[in-house]
Amino acid sequence: MKDFLKAASLGLMLPLSAIAQSFVVNDIRVEGLQRVSAGTVFSALPVRVGDEIESVEIQSATRALFRTGYFEDIQIGRENGVLVVTVRERPAISKIEITGNKAIATEDLLKGMKDNGLSEGQIFKRATLEGLAQELERQYVAQGRYGASVKTEVKELPRNQVELRVIVDEGSVAAIKHINVVGNRAFSDEELAEIFELQTTGWLSWLRSDDKYSREKLTGDLERLESYYLDRGYLDFQIESTQVSLSPDKQSVFITVNVREGDVYTVSEVDLAGDPVVSEEEIKRLLLVREGQTFSQIRMTTTSDYITKRLGNEGYTFAEVNGIPEPNKEDNTVKITFFINPGKRAYVRRIQFRGNTRTADEVLRREMRQMESASASSARIEQSKVRLERLGYFKEVEVETAEVPGTSDQIDVEYTVEEQPSGSIGGTIGWAQSSGLVLGGNIQENNWLGTGKQVGIGVNVSTYQTAMNFSYLDPYFTPDGVSRGFNVFFRENDYSEVNLSDYNTTTYGGGVSFGYPVSEISRVGLNVNFNHLELSASSGSVQEIKSSPSFLDDTSLEGVTRANAEIIVDDANNGIANNLAMMIDENQFNTSADGFIDRYGDAFNNLALTASYARSTLNRGILATRGASQNFSAEFTVPGSDLEYYKFIYTGQYFRPLTKSLTLRLRTRLGYGDGYGDLDQLPFFENFYAGGFGSVRGFKRNTLGPRSTPAEFYTQLPCATDGESITQNCYQVDENGNLDIRQNGDADPFGGNILVEGSAEVIFPLPFIKDQRSLQSAFFIDAGNVFDTSCDETQINCYDVDFGKMNVSAGIGLTWVTGFGPLTFSLAKALKENDDDETEVFQFTLGNSF
Incomplete structure (x- = not known):
């Protein structure tokens, strides 16, 4: 029993x-x-x-x-x-089905359920499900969805299993109809309304969603309101109450904030207490608050931060600095005392790196300015972080310092990085609007196999270029940062395919380069390059390259008038041979001034030296948003080279935050070149060009500035027949025996020896995209042109430097860093253009490595 x-x-x-x-x-x-x-x-x-x-x-x-x-x-x-x-x-959960949710992703809901013990395969607990449904409704209410409801259904299945169904009705977000601040006298309702992130419904609210009530946003707005008053001396300011009311239909929200402003306080005294470690005079130089100023909380807290960082630079990373205001309500003054507790000097036990799955630790460690076993320095730790960001290998770099357990004077420093593409590897199939289809195999990598070395190997073919190259650069050839690189190359270019004058070049050569760091933010460089260049000009090459008109091999040195030529043609059609040509003296042929090839030949060996100086305080190597950079280079061929010339190029850019989300970028590029010795001009193939990406957007690539003079031809007419067809062409002469000349084609862009470019951009975040670390969008205004100090009389659009001839455009651009290189678009309109300039509204590049 x-x-x-x-x-x-x-x-x-x-x-x-x-x-x-x-x-x-x-x-x-x-x-x-x-x-x-x-x-x-x-x-x-x-x-x-x-x-x-x-x-x-x-x-x-x-x-x-x-x-x-x-x-x-x-x-x-x-x-x-x-x-x-x-x-x-208890039954096991066989399946979970969620329907009706949009504002909260299904993946997030499933994760929340799993964290609370509800997931497929786990034991079902009804109480947990009911509690989770209530919590989910509270989350929707926090988003302003007061009409949201969450229902749950449990369907029993065989073998002691259940299926869970979560049915969500999110409803709509209640819109803010009115925000009322009660008790404000010093500032108007309009001034205070600008402080709030929450706003009443406006014409852009559908995009900003700033009229959607959220408890978290309201809390942030109240903190901003309090800071606004405290930063303006209202030390007694208080938010006495806040009411949020809902309309009967749960679609409208009304917010009321009751405040008590108090009086404005003036700083009567600033004092230091505790152990400042460094001299008191040095600490006082960091003070942003002064006697007689209106009290400002932001100045007080910023001063505390400055002093903390200064002590951190001395190794006191655990220093605490607190500004304590002591108000005197009788005369509305306040005494501020900064209490300084430096703590113990800390030493770095270990520096660790996380997230660098591809880049070797050594590459990151050599950028460190904070050393292990040395006293900790906040400035050196932060400087090391900035150096990692400037490499261009990482989307993001974060640093944390943690106290070593069991010690009071040691810390560990941990850098966490998120890697991003730093070049392009593999076969390339791309398209560039300016050069057409690009085919080839290439490796252009700034972080070769995670070693930090730059390697480029490529064989590329496009409509205007066939190129083979190999380049190598070791940025740490020596431990102290001296770089060394070399390159070899072979190129054949047909410049008529990229909006330039009709000529071809064949170039091969190589070089070696060295760089030396002058400081943390600047370095100098020296490049030595040898190249062999061969020029090829056709009968259609412009007069600046080759003189014209010239003799044609298949044309007799005889002349014929148009009237006689018509007789010859008629006779040929009738089968009657006739020859009415007259002999022309060669002295009758008049050619233009000698072109470059006529004066200097078509094959050259040159040895060029390039000295450069670069300085950069940019926060990132790619898609920077703050800091500045400038680069100056001076290139010249050494005496004894076949062509003796020099070129100076300056590029600079500057970033300045305008607001929390907007950044101003200013950019310029300047260039000047000329010949020396026996060469009285810059070789035309070294000319500067402008227009297109990286220059003046909205204009076709390389089309701005001086134009060439088209080649000229003596007009040819038939002058002999065999009775059935024309057997000989002769030059056309008029009734007085003068040769007739015509031009071939249009004037092509020829470039010049002076370049002036500038740009102003406002970088802004794209809406609806959460992770924008690989994206950068901007409104821009570009201006620039190419000038020449030795324009020929026959050249059009050629001027000495004249800022009145600058081309101007405006538009919007987008750059996206992908694994294949940057994908760049621009949509621009020319605001000011010169005669013969060629505009282009939409431009893009795809598949090119950076």
Whole structure:
């Protein structure tokens, strides 16, 4: 016969008359198990074979089994000396289905349910589900969705399983209809309204969502309101109450904030207390608050931060500096005392890196200015972070300092990085609007195999260029940052395909480069390059490259008038041979001034030296948002080269935050070049060009500035037949025997020896995109042109420097850093253009490495 004890809940106590007396457990048997193992029950059961138990022990055992959460009913009975445990397991969750949610993603809901013990395969607990539904409704209310409701359904399935259904009705977000600040006298309602992130419904609210009530946003607005008053001397300012009311239809929110402004306080005295460690004079130079000023909380807290950072530079990373205001209500003055507690000087035990799955630790460690075992310096730790950001290998760099457990004077410094593409690797299929289809295999990597070295290998073919190159640069050829690199190359260019004059070049050569760091933010460089250049000009090459008109091999030195030519053609059609040509003296041929090839030849060997200086305080190597950079280079071919010339180039950019989300970028590029020795001009193939990406957007690439003079041809006419067809062409002459000349084609962009470019951009975040670290969008105004100090009389659009001839455009641009390189778009309109300039509204590049 069995005696049973049934416990329906943890708190239920039943009479145990059948087994009121103690007995010795000879065995334990568990019944009713399906998924839970017997071992789980035995490990949770506080009873063992051989124990003598009474009703108290049985109650304790029941509670212990309920605490596992696996069972919804437990019965414990006795069969002779055997303790029988009969259980009914809770059902397992087979499937979870969520419908109706948009504002909160399904993945986030499932994660929240899992964190609370509700996920597929886990034991179902109804109380947990009900509590989770209530919490979810509270989250929707916090978003201003007061009409939201969450219903749950539990469908029982065979084999003790259930399916959970969560049905969400999010409703709509209540819009803010009115924000009222009561008690303000010093500032108008309009002034205070500008402080709030929450706004009443406006014409841009659909985009900004600033009229959607949120408890978190309101809390932030109240903090900003308090700071606004405290920063203007209202030391007694208080927010006495806040009311948020809802319309009956739960669609409109009304916010009322009751404030008490108080009086304006003036600083009567500024004092220092504690141990400043450094000299008091140095600390006083960091003070932003002065006697006689209106009290400002932001100045007081910023001063505390400055002093803390200064002590941190001396190794006191745990320093505490607190500004304490002591108001005197009688005369509305306040004494500010800065209490300084430097703590112990800290030393760096270890520097660690996380997130660099591709880049070697050595590459990061060599950028460190904070050394291990040295005293900690806040400035050096931050400087090391900035140097990592400037590498261009990482989307983001974060740094944390942690106190070493068990010590009071040691810290560990940990840098966490998130890597990003730093070049392009593999086969390339791309398209550039300016150069057409680009095919080839290339590797252009600024972080080769995570070593920090720059390697470029490529064979590329496009409509205007065939190029092969290899380049290598080791930025840490020596441990102190001296760089060394070299390159070899071969190029064939057909410049008529990229909006330039009709000529071809074949170039091959190589060079070596060195760089030396002058300081943390600047370095100098020296490049030595040799190149062999061959020029190829056609009969259609412009007059600046090759003189024209010239003799044609298939044309007789005879002349014929148009009237005579018509007779010859008629005779040829009638099968009658005739020749009415007249001989022309070669002195009648008049050519233009000698072109570059006529004067200097078409093959050159040049040895060029380039000295450069670069300075950068940019916060990032790619898509920077603050800081400045400038680069100056001077290139010249050494005396004895076939062509002796020099070029100076300056580029600079400057970033300045305008607001929390807007940044101003100013950019300029200037260039000047000329010849020396026997060369009286800059070689035309070294000319500067402007227009397109990186220059003046909204204009076709390389089309701004001086134009070439088209080649001229002597007009040819038929002058002899064989009775059936024309067998000979002659030059056309007029009735007076003068040769007729015509031009071939249009004037092409030719470039000049002076470049002036400038740009102003306002960088802004794109709406609806959370992670914008690989994106940068901007409104821009570009201006620039190319000028020349030795314009030929026949050239058009050629001027000496004249800022009245600057081209101007405005538009919007977007750059996205992908694994294949940057993808860049611009949409621009020319605001000011010169005659013969070529505009282009939409421009893009795809597949090019940076």
